[in-house]
Amino acid sequence: MNRQVVLAKRPKGLPQEDSFAWREEAIPTPSEGEVVVRTVYLSVDPYMRGRMNDTKSYVPPFALDEVLQGGVVGRVVASRHNAFEEGDMVLGMLGWQDYSRVNGKHLRKLDPSLAPPSTALGVLGMPGLTAYCGLLKIGEPKAGETVVVSGAAGAVGMLVGQIAKLKGCRVVGIAGSDEKNEYLKNVCGFDETINYKTESSMRDALRRVCKDGVDVYFDNVGGSISDDVLLLINKGARIILCGRIAEYNLEKPDLGPRPQTLLLIRSALMKGFIVNDYAHCHDEALRELATWYREGQLKNRETIVQGLEHAVDAFLGLFRGDNIGKQLVQVSEI
The missing domain is CATH 3.90.180.10 (Medium-chain alcohol dehydrogenases, catalytic domain)
Known part of the structure; x- marks a missing residue:
């Protein structure tokens, strides 16, 4: 049967x-x-x-x-x-x-x-395509910039951070356990990590590890974590809206800060996307991802x-x- x-x-x-x-x-x-x-x-x-x-x-x-x-x-x-x-x-x-x-x-x-x-x-499927297209086509990270990734130990976030490192960025990952954060630092090469479940103040923790602000934010979670990250964005920052796992199970819409003024005064871009929006880039993405994976530059x-x-x-x-x-x-x- x-x-x-x-x-x-x-x-x-x-x-x-x-x-x-x-x-x-x-x-x-x-x-x-x-x-x-x-x-x-x-x-x-x-x-x-x-x-x-x-x-x-x-x-x-x-x-x-x-x-x-x-x-x-x-x-x-x-x-x-x-x-x-x-x-x-x-x-x-x-x-x-x-x-x-x-x-x-x-x-x-x-x-x-x-x-x-x-x-x-x-890594060679939807999560890999999502990480590649979102980060590189919207975030356009440049060497030396600070990239923050929420949900960093998930299928997409883990790859986003590694691709950002390949592009010469400083990468900060946010995840919910010491085990996850140790993996991100020791295996995936993230520069800094934050355990959001143990920090008494996410705002203080972000200031501690993002002393020069945030240039690119890959948002997989939404909620209060993203509110705190947005306070640190630099002029010309790019915010990539990929997922809202902190909000998926809410029975009523979540009320939070309105970001428009901050986006305006920082000349920042906030853009949501679905991976199929970038179907024209999928062949390119799979070629690059497969090369990095075969060469051991992407850990899966x-x-x-x-x-x-x-x-x-x-x-x-x-x-x-x-x-x-x-x-x-x-x-x-x-």
């Missing part, structure tokens, strides 16, 4: 286990032009929380009683598409389930000899939970801060 995770009800605040339900169906068979994929790795990402709300956004909301979707690396087990054959490793946006039937035009074939297949969901960290039955807990763990780097669920053996 094909196990599936469906959205049972729209959560209010932080999702609970009863927001999800399980269903079983027969393993599908492909029609002409289709492929059946056995899920190997399933990606869980913070942006999925927004899709659980019935609100207009840059992607349609998940439908109630339908299988949840995310990035999947899997193996073809049956094919009626001439570009794929049994045994191929592929990447696609597929269901939280053991097996997915999909039109082959929605899949990309992977070459496991070039990089571990799981990297297609991390994955947190892997075993079993589809633990997919919901792995997703909820994103909001507890359980993961370092990319959070994956391994559903089956490669």
